[in-house]
Amino acid sequence: MQTFDLTTADQDFIAEVESRSHQNLKTCYQCGNCTAGCPYTFAYDYSVSQIMRLIQAGQKEAVLQSRSLWLCGSCQSCTTRCPNLIDVALVMDVCRHMAREAGYATERAVKVFVDSFLKSVERHGRAYEMGLMVAYMTRSGRIFTDVDLAPTALMRGKLPFKPHPVQGREQVARIFERFRQGGING
Amino acid sequence: MSPLDDLKTAIKSRLGELDCVIGWEQGYDQLHATPLFIRSEADLDRLVIGPLAVHNLATYLPGLRGKKVGIIVKGCDSRSVIQLLNENLITRDDLVVFGLCCSGVVSHRKIRAALPVDPGFVEAVDLSTDTLSITASGQTTILHMADIAADKCQICQYPNALIADVLVGSPQESKVLTTLACQEEFEAKSEAEKFAFWQETMSRCIRCYACRNACPMCVCRDFCISTSRDPLWLGQENTPGENMMFQLIHVSHLTGRCTECGECERACPVDIPLLLLRRYMNKQVQDVFEHRAGTALEQTPPLLTFKVEEEGIKERGW
Amino acid sequence: MSPQNIRELRIVGFLCNWCSYGGADTAGVGRFVQPTDLRIIRVPCSGRIDPLFIVRAFMNGADGVLVSGCHPRDCHYAEGNFYARRRLEMLKRFLPITGIDNRRFEYTWVSASEGQRWQHVVTEFTRGIHTLGPAPSFNPVSETEWNKLAVQASEGQGCPCHG
Amino acid sequence: MRIGVFICHCGSNIAGTVDCPKVAAKALTYPDVVFSTDTMYACSEPGQDGIIAAVKEQQLDGVVVASCTPRMHEQTFRRAVERAGLNRYMFEMANIREHVSWIGKIMEDNTIKAQELVRMAVEKLRRNRPLIPKRFETVKRVLVIGGGVAGIQAALDCADGGQEVVLIEREQSIGGKMAKLDKTFPTVDCSSCVLGPKMVDIAQHPKITLYACAEVESVGGYVGNFHITIRRKATYVDWNVCNGCGLCLEKCPSHKHPDPFNENLCTAPSINIPFPQAIPKKAAINPQSCLKLTQGKCGICATVCPLKCIDYEQKDELVDVDVGAVIVATGYDLFDWHKYPQYGQGRYPDIITSMQYERLLSASGPTGGQIKRPSDGKEPKNIVFIQCVGSRDRSVDRPYCSGFCCMYTAKQAILTKDHLPDSQSFVFYMDIRSPGKLYDEFTRRAMEEYGAHYVRGRVSMIYPQDDKLLVRGADTLAGTQVEVQADLVVLAVGAEAAAGAAQLGEKLRVCPDQYGFFVESHPKLKPVETNTAGVYLAGACQGPKDIPASVSQGSAAAAKVLGLLSKKELESDPAVARVNQPRCVGCGKCIQTCPFGAIKEVADRFGNPKAEVIDTVCQGCGICTVTCPQGAIQLEHFTDNQILAEVQALCPPKIFANYE
């Protein structure tokens, strides 16, 4: 296990998480209610309450490298039940943004899925599931993902081969374009 | 029979039970009326009413407490009577009210301004429904009543006496206008402009206390806190600040009590528009408490009571 | 005349003894740092505060006046703050016609346990007064101004409609 | 006038950020000030001696002390100037600690502010005049509101001290929450064995009058002379006759109503005596469920009652009583755990409150002391206790610690093991708070000797799985999620202000704090006093408290009352309103607005109406002074001139002299 040097806590990191999430993380008293309710805890490396504690301790690297950030399903059970009214899921989201900006992707498959999804939306204006699956499999190298489901889904007409046309897809594409130009933190 | 005759008949029938009846008579010339204290039928002959009878006679009532008094009131004056009754400052049983239906009174200040020169002594006055002709120094000027009516009459909502044992004349309708242009214009000014206006206006004030003495609601008389040592609210320096302080004491004490009779402004020898302050305060009282002083008996002045939940007051958040 | 620091403006507070004065004490005990402009006059109850005290303070050059009492229903004297609320609300609404900016006057309720709220109120109110700056003086402050005023007055400006 | 000014350093509390000698020097320039000095601790014995010496040596006739808040030491210094031979009202205080040195950081600004506050105090003092208190007799009787353990202790101590006591209790029996408990911590002795004899003492004490089923209707008067109206609610049984034989209970055919004494775990007859040790042991009819009162039929209890004391026509009764002092001991309520939807909101019968669990543990409870779970009556094996349900939780507006839940949970874990040796308790906690005498040892015993498994973390959700309850929580020390298949879940619900406390507080003019508990006069020095003279607090109505603390406060409040009533006469505060009769126009506005009826109309020698203040009734609020336009009624010590002098001191008029 690591030893954290508490005297070198990264105050800027704490401040950044607080300001981007608009949450006061000092109010977290580590009751563990978020961890208790989180359905994903079994898959995490750090539990949610530990992530909160690490942020309080200013341990930027440990937080941003945590796989938990990528596995949070934003199911809101932590936010809904926090006794200190902290929007915990939002804090997880913000840390995930910061991890992405810092170039971390400790659950690569999740990141590739997200990127493929957004790529698909950028190109077609809507999520095109067939194209998304192909793109994901190519990029992740996991070409057998869900191939077992394909016959069932295809048979039931649930995976159309062609994307549905959106007239305003250029508008959607421009959203992505301006976003990349703007370098917005939000 | 004219309303005046009706009135005289009515007074005659009640005079026996009263110490006096307060009305108006001609003053030093035909243009100016002056209060008349009727003690006998002979006095009654001198009684006048009409647009020149400007005074609010209710001002005399608190001083005559304990005596049985009759009083002639216009619609506006009657509000003062009601307010005095509501404040327990006069006794209903000692009072006989002869109410008039009033079509308005003149503003001497406007007459003065409308005449080419200050007439000094007026030789003759001729009144018709719409005009007033004044003869002074052999010269006759005809003025239109609309131009010389007192401000309060232009927006009068209570032309007929609201309280009367005897009501004479035919009831008049209240005016459509409810606010004066000059009032709105002044209220629209910036705070700095208003401040400068009062600073300058108050430097004219000579602290003669005529406004206070004419006010029917100023019942403290010799014990006004503006002229007392204990408590000592006001310095004696004649500065705009102290003069303004005096006016603010007056308005403050009139909160929810002022009947807008305008006697203060009429009495002011240096033409300070005191009603600007009072009309504004009355509007606030109306907005917050839905209260108009002297318009109904048994009203409690709003500052002498409270509600646990005040609908009219929005708490300001911090 | 007592010394006055130029960094500070003149802010007078009228506080009821039972709630708000206690609240200000609580803020002190908690070391809740506040601007130093405010000077507090202790009165038994907000019902003792004559609106004319506030007017007097303004006429004497106060830049701001803050009144605070017990929350409605919590008055030590049962009803004092109910009367105060009516009186102070009327003053607050009346001030604009006199040319005194009514943001210079506020009234609020702070209980003895609300030290933090008191800190907040004082800080916010003081900041507001500093934004408004020093209040203008009703009396001329120099001979020149006196003379100017005298000339204006002799010309008689009067009411807008009285000419 | 000769005024002396004393600037206190308060050690470094003031002197740290205020230049005290400079303030003292400046004070010498103020009018009438003939002596000024700074002093290390003005309130200490040498400090007070210094003031007294100065008064004598300098022939002072007024003293200003600039130190802490007058709410702290005004009385101290008033007594000091009185010892020096001055009237106690010839004294003023400037608060340069709470309002200056503790809140401002800049020494220069603080010093100027302190100087101005001293100046203000001097100007006020120049207009003070000696005031002499009036003396009045007190009623030698005490009202105690609330018959829980705090109220019982207070009532007994007052009565033993020789005062008459009226004890009123809202419920049918005294005993409060403690009467429902099985055992008490940390001794695990039987609650009813401890409390029972005290309850009997209440019933038997010749100086105590007990009104159960009674509430305060209205309160008038003032310290030493309160006029209380008590509403005795209809019980439909003549309690003068009823001997508590219980025959009616047995025969009552309507017994489906939930039993509040047993926390609704079972039902009770519509005519009932809540528990065997009830004091008074009298039956009362529940008008909501009684067939006779709701539907007009039945009447069996009246038939079977051997003493014929049933009276279906009985009405509420109002009783007036005059007392000299009031002790409020209205206790607390338990937090309504239904505010946590994740705990099922009552859908799962085997999630119960800690108080319900006490009733299950109690030999006089619905299960005769056997732990059986409500759903199927089976003995539970795995029992989960969840602490901080409605405590330390902002999301349900209860951010405070209820203080006693840690201890009673440990007690319940211990008792569980005693009752069911094969059981296993799991306690979810955030922090263990056990600072009392032998308290921490007690919680350690629960873990070490009784094997309670303590888990540090909250429980996020509970849901049924087959016939168990799946409790999902966190073990933050292990850093993970944990699950327990529980047979029974006990929620350690916190304390909150009692329902009705706000209304009672309004009647007694006792303020609630932000959570609804009553505020004491000073958190350290006046813990049982309130801001209303003659009204005292005992027990959990002031904040959550366990039994030892409640009993201590009951005794403390009683001591205060005995002290107060030991004086034959009390002095009234002379800072009351006074009418300057010549100025009064007799309009009666002051009479109309006085909340206390302290002003009456009199006639002067000419028969003119005038106002007159009844000194001992006037509370000194000053509403009348503001109401009077001619300033004829002035509140002594806070007159217009005194306050105006303070305003003038702070805002010296800026007049450019335009005259020679």
Added chain:
Amino acid sequence: MAKIAYYPGCSGLGTSVEYDSSTRAVCRALQVDLVDVEDWSCCGSSPAHTVNHVLSAALSARNLAQVEGMGLDQVATPCPSCLTNLRTAAHKMAHQDFRDQVNALLDIPCRTNVETKSVLQVFDEQVDPQLILSKVVNPLTGIKIACYYGCIMNRPPVLMRFDDHENPMAMDRLMCALGAEVLPFPLKVECCGASYGIPRGDIVARLSGKLLDAARRLGADCLVTACPLCQMNLDLRQGQINRALGENFQMPVFYYTQLMGYALGLDRTELGLNKLCVDPHRVLGKIKQPVPVK
């Protein structure tokens, strides 16, 4: 009832076509007047907000702006994920700074005066229960149902403002009205694994498996959902779950609109029952035939 804009969501064109078609059919039957959002685009779904909140809000806000362009002030969507995105966008855009940032990405600025609701909420709040009762021709008598709402239909409560956030009842009430026996499903708002089906199938197997297990323990004949993603995880992936957990679940997973349509006697092809992966016909066969009314 006033016209309501309808936002089908991308999955309505693919994996949840039967949800889309059954929703439209039921709305028609209950006189809920839906108008498709003109030229709608993806709301950003669950991936976008994990990348950036402004981007995510902009993708949603484009659609809100489209609704505004149609002159409507209410939009309904069957999909909780779309619902969350659209509501979150409007909620965050209440702050001027955030709104400016979002509008800077858009061609047509969004004024955020559109209220987004789930179709379920529209049924619950805007359709007269008596109307539904009057239209039932095949009561669902005889089947036991567990209603599963998914994790974000009602949470967080400050944002969603609909129904109880721990024990929602809107769907339970509807199913009850249709005659089904509704079981007290304890995991109504527990997460099914969301969009991790593709990158982390193991997570979905565990979480969805738990839901199927809880329903089976209760004795439910089927699960009823309101979310395309949940339905897909529970139905399409049920085989994967069985393999991963060594289980043998055979639990049909309906969209609630399918059962509503069934009870209301609507055209079976529109309900798309044949698109379900776990064969529902055994369960539907349990429904007692209504006794013909004279």
